[in-house]
Amino acid sequence: xxxxxxxxxxxxxxxxxxxxxxxxxxxxxxxxxxxxxxxxxxxxxxxxxxxxxxxxxxxxxxxxxxxxxxxxxxxxxxxxxxxxxxxxxxxxxxxxxxxxxxxxxxxxxxxxxxxxxxxxxxxxxxxxxxxxxxxxxxxxxxxxxxxxxxxxxxxxxxxxxxxxxxxxxxxxxxxxxxxxxxxxxxxxxxxxxxxxxxxxxxxxxxxxxxxxxxxxxxxxxxxxxxxxxxxxxxxxxxxxxxxxxxxxxxxxxxxxxxxxxxxxxxxxxxxxxxxxxxxxxxxxxxxxxxxxxxxxxxxxxxxxxxxxxxxxxx
Amino acid sequence: xxxxxxxxxxxxxxxxxxxxxxxxxxxxxxxxxxxxxxxxxxxxxxxxxxxxxxxxxxxxxxxxxxxxxxxxxxxxxxxxxxxxxxxxxxxxxxxxxxxxxxxxxxxxxxxxxxxxxxxxxxxxxxxxxxxxxxxxxxxxxxxxxxxxxxxxxxxxxxxxxxxxxxxxxxxxxxxxxxxxxxxxxxxxxxxxxxxxxxxxxxxxxxxxxxxxxxxxxxxxxxxxxxxxxxxxxxxxxxxxxxxxxxxxxxxxxxxxxxxxxxxxxxxxxxxxxxxxxxxxxxxxxxxxxxxxxxxxxxxxxxxxxxxxxxxxxxxxxxxxxxxxxxxxxxxxxxxxxxxxxxxxxxxx
Numbered sequence: 001x002x003x004x005x006x007x008x009x010x011x012x013x014x015x016x017x018x019x020x021x022x023x024x025x026x027x028x029x030x031x032x033x034x035x036x037x038x039x040x041x042x043x044x045x046x047x048x049x050x051x052x053x054x055x056x057x058x059x060x061x062x063x064x065x066x067x068x069x070x071x072x073x074x075x076x077x078x079x080x081x082x083x084x085x086x087x088x089x090x091x092x093x094x095x096x097x098x099x100x101x102x103x104x105x106x107x108x109x110x111x112x113x114x115x116x117x118x119x120x121x122x123x124x125x126x127x128x129x130x131x132x133x134x135x136x137x138x139x140x141x142x143x144x145x146x147x148x149x150x151x152x153x154x155x156x157x158x159x160x161x162x163x164x165x166x167x168x169x170x171x172x173x174x175x176x177x178x179x180x181x182x183x184x185x186x187x188x189x190x191x192x193x194x195x196x197x198x199x200x201x202x203x204x205x206x207x208x209x210x211x212x213x214x215x216x217x218x219x220x221x222x223x224x225x226x227x228x229x230x231x232x233x234x235x236x237x238x239x240x241x242x243x244x245x246x247x248x249x250x251x252x253x254x255x256x257x258x259x260x261x262x263x264x265x266x267x268x269x270x271x272x273x274x275x276x277x278x279x280x281x282x283x284x285x286x287x288x289x290x291x292x293x294x295x296x297x298x299x300x301x302x303x304x305x306x307x308x309x310x311x312x313x314x
Numbered sequence: 315x316x317x318x319x320x321x322x323x324x325x326x327x328x329x330x331x332x333x334x335x336x337x338x339x340x341x342x343x344x345x346x347x348x349x350x351x352x353x354x355x356x357x358x359x360x361x362x363x364x365x366x367x368x369x370x371x372x373x374x375x376x377x378x379x380x381x382x383x384x385x386x387x388x389x390x391x392x393x394x395x396x397x398x399x400x401x402x403x404x405x406x407x408x409x410x411x412x413x414x415x416x417x418x419x420x421x422x423x424x425x426x427x428x429x430x431x432x433x434x435x436x437x438x439x440x441x442x443x444x445x446x447x448x449x450x451x452x453x454x455x456x457x458x459x460x461x462x463x464x465x466x467x468x469x470x471x472x473x474x475x476x477x478x479x480x481x482x483x484x485x486x487x488x489x490x491x492x493x494x495x496x497x498x499x500x501x502x503x504x505x506x507x508x509x510x511x512x513x514x515x516x517x518x519x520x521x522x523x524x525x526x527x528x529x530x531x532x533x534x535x536x537x538x539x540x541x542x543x544x545x546x547x548x549x550x551x552x553x554x555x556x557x558x559x560x561x562x563x564x565x566x567x568x569x570x571x572x573x574x575x576x577x578x579x580x581x582x583x584x585x586x587x588x589x590x591x592x593x594x595x596x597x598x599x600x601x602x603x604x605x606x607x608x609x610x611x612x613x614x615x616x617x618x619x620x621x622x623x624x625x626x627x628x629x630x631x632x633x634x635x636x637x638x639x640x641x642x643x644x645x646x647x648x649x650x651x652x653x654x655x656x657x658x659x660x661x662x
Contacts, residue, residue, distance in 0.1 A: 211433040218387055218428075219448045219499060220421030223413070233438045309438060309483040 008301065012294045016287065020072070023286045024065050027279045033057075034081050034277045055081060068283060077287070078280035080273075087284040090269065095288065098254050098265035100170060100177070104185035105250055109192035110243055116193075117200025117239070122227060124205060132197065139194030144253055148187040148260045155183060165262035184261040188253045192246035199242040203235035210234075237307050244300035248293045333364030336507050336539040337386060337424070341399035344381050344390060350611035356381055357563045357613075358399065363507070368533060368540040370554030370571065372547060372586070374607055377560040379543045383509045386541070387426055388416050404506060422452040425500035429512035431492035435484040441468070441495045442480030448502045467498035470535075472528060490521035497528065501536055508533075509541045514549060526552050547590055551575055556644070559583050562607055562618040565637065569645035579640045579647035582619045617649070625651045 035052040036043075043051075052058055056067065071078055077087040116136070120129045156164035162183055168176035207213060208231050216230045217223075255267035266285055273281035305312040344356040356378045363369045373379050384390050386401050388408045400409045403424055408416065428434045435444060445464035449455050455463060461480070468476035471494040484492055493513060500508055510529065514522040530553060533540050542553050550557055550571070557574045559567040559582065567580040578584045585603040605622040614620060616631035623630070630650055637646040 211428060211430055212436040214389070215428065215434045215496075215499075216436065218389065218420055218426045219451075220417050220419065221447065221451055222417055225447075225451075230436050230439075234436070307438065310485055 005298065005302065008298050012291075012298075015294065016290055019290045020069070020283060020287055021065070023283050024061075024068070024279070027277065027282055028061065030274075030277060032277050034279070037276055038081060068280065072283075072287070077284040080281050081278045082276060087280050090281070091266065091284050091288055094264060094266045094269050096170070097167065097263060098251075098258070098267060101181055101185055101188065101254060101258070101263060101265060102247070102250055104178075104181050105189035105253075106192065106243065106247060107189075108185055109189040109196055109246060113193050113196035113200055113239075117197045118204060118227065118232075120197065120201040121204030121208065129201075132201075136194035136197045139190045142190075144187045144191065145256050145260055147190060148184070148257060151183045151187060152261075165260075167261075167263045180261075181263075184257045184263060187260075188250055188257050191253070192243070192250055195246055196239060196242055200235060200239045203238045204231055207231035207235045233307060237304065240300055240303055240307070244296050247296045251289055251292060333367060335362045335402075336365050336367075336404060337361075337363040337541065338402040339382070339386060339399070340402065342382070342385055342396065342401065343398035344378075344385055344394060345397045346395075346610070347393035348611065352397075353610045354397065354613075355394075355563050355610045356385065359560075359563075359565050360399075361558055361565065361568075363539045363541055365506075366533075366537050366539055368542060368553055368555045370550035370557045371541060371543045371560060372545065372550050372557060373560035374545060376607060376610075378563045379545075379560055380511055382560070383426065383511050383541065383543055386509060387420060387424060389420075418452070421448050421500075421505070422503045423505055424507040424509065425503070425505040426509040426511065427493070427496045427500050427513050429515050431489050431496055431513075431516060434496055435492055437484055440481050440483055441487070445480075445495070445499045445502050448499055452503045463502065464498075467502050468495070470501070470532070471495070471498040472524075473498075488521075489517055490525060493517060493521075493525055494528065497525075497532065501532060501538075504536055505538055507539045507541070509543070511543045512545070513542075515544070515546070522549070529553060547575075547586055559586070562613055563610060564618060564648060566619065566648040567646070568637075569640070569642060573642045573645055577641070579645070579652045580619075580649045581623045581625055581651065583647075585622075619649075627651075 033048075033052075035048050035055060035057055038055075039048045039051040056064060059067075068078055075088065077091070079086055080090065116132045120132045123129050152164045155162045163180055167180050170177040204227070208227070210231075213226055213231055216226045221230070254265060255271060257263070258265045258267040259271060266288065270282065270285040272278075273285065339359060339361045342356055342359045343354055345352045345354045347353075359378075359382060361369070361371075361382075371379050371382065381390070381394070385396060386403075386408075388401070388411070390396055396409065400407055402408065403419065406419075408419070411419065435441065442461060442464040445467050446457070446460035449463045450457065450460040453460075465476050465480050468480055473479050473491060473494055479487075484495070487495065496513075513529070514525050517525060526549065529540070529542075540553070542550065544550050554571045557567075557569060557571050558565055559574075559580065561582050567574070567578070567583045569579070574583065575587075578587055582603070585601075588601040589603060591600060603622055608614065608618060608621070614631065616633055617623070617626065617635045620626040620630040627650075635648050635650060637648050638650075638652055639646050640652050
């Protein structure tokens with residue numbers, strides 16, 4: 001197992017390199033010039049030139065990238081072009097916010113998907129199955145910002161049960177933290193819940209029709225043991241794969257959700273950086289997001305051997 | 315390992331009718347919902363298996379053998395249903411039990427092994443655990459005791475280094491070894507009745523013989539009754555005291571194994587026997603019964619075998635044919651020609 005993890009981490013390095021290269025390239029294609037924005041509205045062309053020179057934007061592109069990469073290898077992602085703060089510091093401030101939101105969203109998605117998927121699979125064709133299928137189809141189809149508006153209207157403005165926007169750090173008040181993140185996490189998690197439910201439903205239906213499930217029934221095991229022990233262990237492999245994939249989608253979703261609910265996380269940070277072409281910040285956020293996805297995949301991969309003895313190293 | 319009261323040896327040679335019945339299938343009908351509507355695939359089947367008795371159920375694919383065995387386990391599920399008759403196990407009507415009560419019966423009093431040893435075990439649990447959970451469930455043993463029983467069972471069914479192998483997963487076993495595991499699992503709670511649905515069909519010939527020998531020995535040791543299902547008359551000859559032949563959802567002939575193999579009554583049984591390749595005869599061609607069995611929605615109203623039977627006459631298609639007693643005790647045949655003179659003589 002440690003060898004597997006080590007190998008996967010080594011394999012992640014080229015991925016990170018390519019992602020950083022692509023991000024760098026894409027930011028160059030975006031119209032607009034940070035020096036113009038930064039120098040101010042009434043700046044003379046000379047002032048803009050000076051600003052550009054100061055930021056190193058006149059250097060050849062490969063020199064700019066090389067400078068960034070050299071820093072990144074030492075854990076320095078550069079400084080924001082605007083407030084001159086180290087990008088690493090700004091990101092580290094916001095990571096816990098987004099992390100909390102994402103973890104809550106995944107927990108909602110998975111915790112609700114297990115019962116809904118199992119009920120759907122074991123009562124196929126029933127009113128429950130149909131209701132769950134309908135709601136999960138809607139969950140995939142509804143854009144999360146639209147759902148977010150509906151939830152805010154209902155629970156914040158209508159019923160007044162939950163705050164509409166804003167954020168309280170966990171360290172200040174765990175209760176308030178939870179209340180502020182409840183709606184955004186539900187919004188963010190609903191698509192994942194729907195996907196995982198569908199996956200669990202089809203995997204459970206398939207597993208319960210296997211010969212081994214009939215064997216388990218024939219030896220007199222209780223129905224719940226056939227479902228939650230025998231079928232579930234085999235069905236969990238595709239379900240976990242989908243959950244892992246959802247984490248990546250969900251990270252993308254935080255960009256919109258954080259903006260909508262006024263949560264000062266990475267997504268919000270990334271958007272404002274894109275508006276002003278703050279290249280080091282964009283680079284930094286993308287790299288962090290890439291690392292999150294790579295680590296998630298790694299966790300999923302290390303779970304497989306625990307669930308499926310056939311992929312266990314001899 | 316289990317203290318055996320050995321009823322099979324005590325009762326050996328006793329006619330089946332005088333043994334206390336373990337499994338009684340009475341007038342059982344099963345139907346399935348198909349695109350042709352509800353179709354009867356088992357038609358008024360009756361079969362009694364006495365204590366320690368071994369009954370072979372023979373027939374072609376689709377004749378209803380497996381459905382019969384699933385009905386005996388009360389495992390018929392949608393789109394199938396039992397439409398008539400009932401199954402009695404040790405005096406208890408299984409159709410009167412709830413699903414939960416039936417869960418207490420399965421694996422404890424009646425157990426089953428299946429045709430496909432490769433897929434009938436759960437790939438994600440060790441074989442030891444899959445045996446141990448049965449005894450934990452039914453005999454209330456602790457985890458430790460159950461694990462110990464699992465090792466004993468693996469040893470009983472002839473798996474070498476049982477203690478070590480109990481921790482292995484199904485994919486680490488060959489087909490024959492997996493079938494041994496299945497047998498160990500089925501026998502873990504010493505059931506009174508074992509149903510074996512084509513347990514050797516998926517195995518190669520040498521392994522088949524080993525598994526048959528094992529079943530034979532264990533039946534004597536555990537003293538249980540056996541319903542052995544196969545399409546292979548040769549296998550049935552090895553293991554059965556009594557044989558029941560199925561064709562198109564009906565029992566067409568039943569007799570003691572000796573009687574049936576010496577003097578098959580029903581033309582279908584005779585056809586089955588003729589179509590068995592024999593080692594002691596140098597033949598270039600194999601005999602095959604002409605035609606194919608009818609689909610359940612196409613069952614003829616008279617004798618269902620008539621369209622393929624060389625002896626069929628107009629009287630055969632007039633209406634349903636009953637099981638008609640023939641010579642020996644307990645023997646019967648669903649054929650109007652059974653007693654006809656042309657059945658005598660060297661037709662085989």
